[in-house]
Amino acid sequence: MGRSRGVAAALGLAALGALVxxxxxxxxxxxxxxxPDLAEICRAMFTSGDWIIPRRNGEIFLNYGxxxxxxxxxxxxxxxxxxxxxxxxxNALAAIGLVVATSLVGSRWFGxxxxxxxxxxxxxxxxFSWQAIGFRVDVLFALFVGLGIFAYASGAxxxxxxxxxxxxxxxxxxxxxxxxxxxxxxxGLVLTLWHAARREWRAILELAPLALVAIAVSLPWxxxxxxxxxxxxxxxxFVSQNFSRFGSGEQGHGRAAYYxxxxxxxxxxxxxxxxxxxxxxxxxxxxxxxxxxxLALWWFGTFFVFLSIAATKRKLYLLPAYPxxxxxxxxxxxxxxEERADAPxxxxxxxxxxxxxxxILLAALAVASLACAAALGLVVGRLDVLETxxxxxxxxxxxxxxxxxxxxxxxxxxxxxxxxxxLELSLRRLALAHVLLYLPVVAWILPTxxxxxxxxPPCRWIADRIxxxxxxxxxxxxxxxxxxxxxxxxxxxxxESESEIEAFxxxxxxxxxxxxxxxxxxxxxxxxxxxxxxVVRDFEAARRRYIVLGGP
Numbered sequence: 395m396g397r398s399r400g401v402a403a404a405l406g407l408a409a410l411g412a413l414v415x416x417x418x419x420x421x422x423x424x425x426x427x428x429x430p431d432l433a434e435i436c437r438a439m440f441t442s443g444d445w446i447i448p449r450r451n452g453e454i455f456l457n458y459g460x461x462x463x464x465x466x467x468x469x470x471x472x473x474x475x476x477x478x479x480x481x482x483x484x485n486a487l488a489a490i491g492l493v494v495a496t497s498l499v500g501s502r503w504f505g506x507x508x509x510x511x512x513x514x515x516x517x518x519x520x521x522f523s524w525q526a527i528g529f530r531v532d533v534l535f536a537l538f539v540g541l542g543i544f545a546y547a548s549g550a551x552x553x554x555x556x557x558x559x560x561x562x563x564x565x566x567x568x569x570x571x572x573x574x575x576x577x578x579x580x581x582g583l584v585l586t587l588w589h590a591a592r593r594e595w596r597a598i599l600e601l602a603p604l605a606l607v608a609i610a611v612s613l614p615w616x617x618x619x620x621x622x623x624x625x626x627x628x629x630x631x632f633v634s635q636n637f638s639r640f641g642s643g644e645q646g647h648g649r650a651a652y653y654x655x656x657x658x659x660x661x662x663x664x665x666x667x668x669x670x671x672x673x674x675x676x677x678x679x680x681x682x683x684x685x686x687x688x689l690a691l692w693w694f695g696t697f698f699v700f701l702s703i704a705a706t707k708r709k710l711y712l713l714p715a716y717p718x719x720x721x722x723x724x725x726x727x728x729x730x731x732e733e734r735a736d737a738p739x740x741x742x743x744x745x746x747x748x749x750x751x752x753x754i755l756l757a758a759l760a761v762a763s764l765a766c767a768a769a770l771g772l773v774v775g776r777l778d779v780l781e782t783x784x785x786x787x788x789x790x791x792x793x794x795x796x797x798x799x800x801x802x803x804x805x806x807x808x809x810x811x812x813x814x815x816x817l818e819l820s821l822r823r824l825a826l827a828h829v830l831l832y833l834p835v836v837a838w839i840l841p842t843x844x845x846x847x848x849x850x851p852p853c854r855w856i857a858d859r860i861x862x863x864x865x866x867x868x869x870x871x872x873x874x875x876x877x878x879x880x881x882x883x884x885x886x887x888x889x890e891s892e893s894e895i896e897a898f899x900x901x902x903x904x905x906x907x908x909x910x911x912x913x914x915x916x917x918x919x920x921x922x923x924x925x926x927x928x929v930v931r932d933f934e935a936a937r938r939r940y941i942v943l944g945g946p
Contacts, residue, residue: 400501403510404494411490411517414832415526419486420479421841423848424880426936429529430849431876433481436466437883440476446618451879451886454623460615461571462531481529488537489526493517495537496717499544503686504725507732511724511822516716518828521661525710527836531573532710538569539714543581546604547689550589550597563604567611578608580700580714588692592685649707654698657709662716663828664752665723671744672726679738687725693718730818742817749808749817752824756805759831763798767791782845782934793838800834849874852933853881856942859930860884860905867898867907869914870940877936878908892917892925899945906930911939 424430435448435455448455448463465484470476473483493513501509516522525533546562549555569577582605589597620628659666676682682691697715701707730742774787804827809820856866856878866884868875879886887902889895895907895917909917911932917925930942 397501399506400498400509403501403506404497404513407497407510407513407517408490408494410829411486411493411526414517414523414829414836415486415489416483418836418841419482419527420477421837422478422844423850424478424481424529424877425847426873426877430880432462432529432531433466433476434876434880436463436470436481437476437880439463440467440470446615447622451875454627456619456628458531458573459571459612461568462534462573465534466529478529482527485529485533486526488534489522492533492537492540492717495541495544496720499547499717500721500724503721505728507818508721508724508728511727511825512717512720514822514825514829515662515665515720515723518663518665518825519661519716519720520663521709522713522716523832525713530710532713535569535573535577536713536716538565538572539577539581540717542566542569543584543689543693544717546585547686551685554597554600559600559604560607563607564611567608570608570612571615578605578612580697583700584689584693584696587696588689591688591692649705651702653707654702654709654712658712658719661709661712662719664748664755665825666719668726668744668748669719669723671740672723675726675729675740676722681725687722690718690721694722727818727821730821745817745821749820749824753805753808756801756808756827760798760801760805763794763801767795767798770794780934780937780939783937786843786846789842790839793834793842796838797831797834800831804830847936849877849935850881852935852940853878855931855933856906856908857882857884863902863905865898865902865905867895867902867905867943868909869895869907869917870910874936874938895943896946903945905945907943908940909943911941914941914943 424433431450435450438449438452439445442449445460445464445467448458448460466481467476469483470480473480493516496516497509497513499509500512522533542562542565544562545565546559549558549562563578566578566581569581571577582601585601586598589595589601616628662669676687676691681687694715697712697718701711726740727745729740730745732739770787770791774784777784777787779787808823808827809816860866864885865887866878866882867889868878868886869889872888875886875888878884887898889898889907898907899905914925914929925943928943928946930944932939932941934940
């Protein structure tokens, strides 16, 4: 009976995930940060047929393994062409898969109620949901790390079995193919510490041959890359991308050691506020003696500490630790009002305060959204903004009104938390309300904001204008090259001076040069040539202005 309840809960979460994550994947273009750059790599793989070496704008790109790009390219082949939907679909399915797996494992470890809570909390976490509807690497990485640890844990213990442990390390090998050796090293450290804490020395020794399974899964691609590019190039990129970045904080991602400690409260969307109470109860009642609770503690703690020590930090790096965090929270929430022989029920007061606070936030959201819908017209009229921004802000009035009405309705539906099962029901409705509030965001607000973030319309105009040319000149920020490359389908040639522009037009007389407004103003102000007479058009993309220069 318990197993069927766990399966039913997982299926319900999968349906809810499909509703929130999948249906709206094509409703907006690819946005920065990251999406267009990664899509450009997939486009090159899709059109060239080279599935071994990822390339961006013609240059080798070994920051990540190939599996993420394989997934996007394969999805595009199966769906008949590359699009925002086909690229993002594997990511959304990976997110749903991790939610379902976490729910099923939670049901098996701690009971059906905990399983439902584990999946629901993961589905409700803001950072996880945001990454699930985008085209970025970390959700697929988190899926294989999570599945690998879950599979291994199912075969570990007094009656250890080799098959699930081998399967677990094979999945970690796929994690390596997504994002490099940390897909094996960090989970391997988690499992080593877990077994060491339990004095399971033989299990630690058996991790070494199991690691060979992960290496066997990922090594063929590294060998094929070395054959294609040369061993020295692959080793240099391997060291640079996977080890040098640990202490460098390069690419603007350097953060203080407390970065994740300050971020997690928002990224788990306020539910992390209950995590300290859950941990206190787990240790106070000796629930931590459960080997599965210990695994979740080591899993979350190891990722949290290791990533905090690293100089390079981004909030999405912590995604692979989210399943462990929500399992610990789920164990605590499911025990509210439930007396068990192995542990007393937690103190419900923190949960009551949390539920009351969340209801206040829902009420505040309703009031703020309704006020925003009423005042936007007046406020926007007084703002000195670009016309596109003005239009989009005005179009936000209707979705703001819908969110205000929806938040008010959800506030009434959640109800006032009282005692026992009423408290858990209130918390469950809060989590569902949280997920349901994503719907107008992904289905309405994000598509409305698309004109402020897209490069697609002007790029399609450029592609039509220079259809026979394979190259497009570009003068501007390196970080925007990917968007122009993906949406025009052209090779981007960087130009930095007048002489380089003239040289570009001599090689590609039928092409164009796109220049950021600041760079173009410097060019025209130089007075060395009549550049203003060669301006074909100007346009706005992602709140930046550009001009397009034609040849002489």
